[in-house]
Amino acid sequence: MTLVLAMILDALFGEPKILWDRFPHPAVLMGRAVGALDTRLNSGTHRKAKGVLAMMLLAIGALLLGKIIALVPDYGALEIIVAAILFAQKSLVEHVRAVAVGLRQSLTEGRHAVSMIVGRDTAAMEEPAVVRAAIESAAENLSDGVIAPVFWFLVAGLPGLCLYKITNTADSMIGHRTQRHEQFGWAAARFDDLLNLIPARLTALLIAVSHGWTDPRPILRDAPLHRSPNAGWPEAAMAMVLDVSLSGPRSYHGQMQDFPWVHPDGNRSPGPEAIDAACSALWRAWALMLGIAAIVALV
Incomplete structure (x- = not known):
């Protein structure tokens, strides 16, 4: 029941600001590890090979760390806490909902809120573009920040979760097709694609089924x-x-x-209420995944 308890703990408490104002978040520590390897190895020739080496070092370190934490004789309490910290359901919903709250105040506030969760230009966005960006971020981060971590915990426990999180962090930092990172970040980007292959499709299934959709053809x-x-x-x-x-x-x-366009026949001028519906969809998919995790634990 470790996974179930961790999911519930994350859903209830998210990321307490009072805690992370005093201590570095594990994602920050992972980012520092990626940044250190980028600084030390990403130069000169054979950058792709050096990137493969960097990803191997990060993966081995994450697996070992997860294994060590899982072996601590504390009846699983530390494992539950660490897993909850590495999930992101409540914080995802809060960040997405903030865009709807901002838009209801002004377009400027909506643009500012969405700029916190997307990488595209937001300064000239009209309201429908802000709404679409928030919904896209909600869908993608449900997969990356919730379902994929849960999936890899189910497959390989805390080591699997840590491996996924360090890979996803590396991809977000160096897995871009820029002059500096196209070669060095190749391994991180490809490994992240591989680890997300099943979770992304599982996320789509959870969203669809939790809303009563059984026809896969539009998604396909x-x-x-x-x-x-x-x-x-x-x-x-x-x-x-x-x-x-x-x-x-x-x-x-x-x-x-x-x-x-994805789903080109849909509404192209959505308002903040569509973001509210997306937040509800996040919770529906999360609840279905929680049920699956509970069944697996019981079996």
Whole structure:
């Protein structure tokens, strides 16, 4: 029942600000480890090979750390706490809901709130674009921040969870096709794609089933339209259950990019109420995953 208790603990308490104002969050420590290897190894020749070495070191360190924590003789209390810290359900819902709250105050506040959770340009966004960005972030981060960590805990316990989190952190920091990181971050990006292969599709299934959808054809049609091999699946499912068009044109670093629409027949001018519905969808999918975790624990 360790996983079930950890999921409930995260859902109840999230990330207490009073704690992380005093101590570094594990994600911060992981980021420092990735940054240190990036600084030390990402130079000169053979950068792809050095990136593979860096990812191997990070993976081995994460597996060992998870194993050590899991072996502490404290009746599983530390394992539950660490797992809860590495899940992100409540904090995800809070960050997404903040965008709806901001939009109801002003477009400026909505843009500011969504800029905290997306990497695209937000300064010139109109309200529908802000809403779509928030919903896309909700869907993708449900997979990356909740379902994938839970899945890998089910598969390999705390070592599996730690391995996934360090890989996802590395991908977010160095897994970009920039001049500095295209070679060095290749291993992190590809390994993250591999670890998310099943969880992304599981997330889409959880979203769909928790809303009574049993026809997979719209998801199968729209998910491959996304530029990511995995993010399209939860986004396609979220777009379907909310009847909102996602993706589409957006700006990165001052340059517009014409991405195809996901669920193109949906509402392209959603308001804050669509974000509210997305937050409800996050909890529905989480509750279904919790039920699965409980059944696995009992079996």
